[in-house]
Amino acid sequence: MDTATEVHLDFDAAYQRLKDVVKHTPLEYNERLSAKYECEIYLKREDLQIVRSYKLRGAYNLIAQLSQEQLDKGVVCASAGNHAQGVAYSCKKKGIKGVIYMPEITPKQKVKQTEMFGNGNVELVLTGDTFDDCLREALIYTKEHGLAFIPPFDDYRTIEGQGTVGVEILQDLPNFDVAIMPIGGGGLAAGMGTYLKQQLPNITLIGVEPEGAPSMLTSMNKGENITLGDIDRFVDGAAVKRVGDKTFAICRELLDEMLTVPEGKVCTTILKLYNEDAIVVEPAGALSVTALDAVKDKIKGKKVVCVISGGNNDIDRMQEIKEKSLLYEGLKHYFIVRFPQRPGALKLFVNNVLAPGDDITRFEFIKKNSKENGPALVGIELKNAEDYPALLERMAEHRFEVIELNRDQTLFEYLV
Structure with missing residues (x-):
């Protein structure tokens, strides 16, 4: 190598x-x-x-060095988005055809931008869940049609x-x-x-x-x-x-x-x-x-x-x-809360458990037919990450049974 x-x-x-x-x-x-x-x-x-x-730099530098015969046939690429736009722009600049493979999960903004930069010179194919999936399909298409492939990174x-x-x-x-x-x-x-x-x-x-x-x-x-x-x-x-x-x-x-x-x-x-x-x-x-x-x-x-x-x-x-940032910074927490079977439990939770700067961002009963005393999914955004231990202490003090979903990845992904 x-x-x-x-x-x-x-x-x-x-x-x-x-x-x-x-x-x-x-x-x-x-x-x-x-x-x-x-x-x-x-x-x-x-x-x-x-x-x-x-990404435009690498794409155009490669395409500019292709033979006229290769340019006339057209090019193929696989991309998660940015390389696709670079290839699309290069195709428009050179007046050639391009077939661009992108993962199905590619943000819509990147798909639309690729179409715009290609300006009628490119065909988009959305396939697979990752870059590696669409790369595999793009290479098969390239071989079948005898076209030039424009690698997003692994080409000198x-x-x-x-x-x-x-x-x-x-x-x-x-x-x-x-x-x-x-x-x-x-x-x-x-x-x-x-x-x-x-x-x-x-x-x-x-x-x-x-x-x-x-x-x-x-x-x-x-x-x-x-x-x-x-x-x-x-x-x-x-x-x-x-x-x-x-x-x-x-x-x-x-x-x-x-x-x-x-x-x-x-x-x-x-x-x-x-x-x-x-x-x-x-x-x-x-x-x-x-x-x-x-x-x-x-x-x-x-x-x-x-x-x-x-x-x-x-x-x-x-x-x-924003959600991922709040979770990482320790400012957003999700719980399964089982409210005590007594009148005013929800009011008590809001008035006595939450601190003045805290905010409930999500609240829904998990069992739709047991809203009076069933468990609820509660999302809370804190003013300061350091306030979290005190929040847990107040929950325990007022006898609220909770499961901390941020600490249980499986439950978190299933419920949140």
Whole structure:
């Protein structure tokens, strides 16, 4: 298997192919994060790219190098959303046909954007529950029709294109200490990491994956590229069961540290970036900033670049994002409550068990024919996470029998 030192990736040539196609996205100093972590933090805003993610770079760089015969036949790709938009835009730009496979669970916003960027040049096929499912179908279709497949990450031309993110960063900030990059299949980290190490040999490269889909970290720990079983698909832009063989070989050699972050913490970051910085990011786009807490002692006093990889966030997901954030922060709790068989029990619960800042966000009797004394599903949002032990004490004091659903994953998934 080739390693980073054995592969020649021409980032300058890729930059020339792309400079009139992609947007040179801003590298913005973030005052809030810099003050919080006592360092200089810059955000590479690939959420402001033409297709709202860096994926256009790799897709166009590969397609631009196909033969005319291949272009005339058309291309195929598989994607969880952002690569699809990059391929769609490239097809429109080149005037060629594309067939794009996406998982059935792909957010509607990404499906509509792909259709828009393709502008009649692409056909969409929604199939399977994960990226890996639709990839399998796309490869079968590619082989049957003799078309060119455009890999989302495991191709040196794709890796080369993603590496132009690093080219732009060094144009705007010629010297810095740490780069934090999100990892799904590994194309961005492999390309950007290779270029940065070439130019700044002492730079620290950190990769970040969602906790529920740690394919790169698991493979690194085992010393070989492996395929995960079940994964959490929430961070859809970075949730893959298997990273690329080529990207794994490069990242294993280049990365100084590989981290995972909880999905709930990612949601908290999404909300903070929106509320405090007016930046709209998708879950994968928030990975690098989410990881800052884990490396805060290592980055103090240094110049740090975090790649905001994408901003394709469906507004319909915001309620789910808020819920996951509240659960992670310990501010949202669900219970099965068995009310005492005495008059005024519900009133007592509201007036004497809940604190002044607490709020009931959900209430429903589980047994519809036993509403007077049957168990109820109760959701409570706290003002402060530290108030939770006192809430439990008041429940016990007033003889309310409860089951804490947050501590029982099976019951939680079944009832909530």
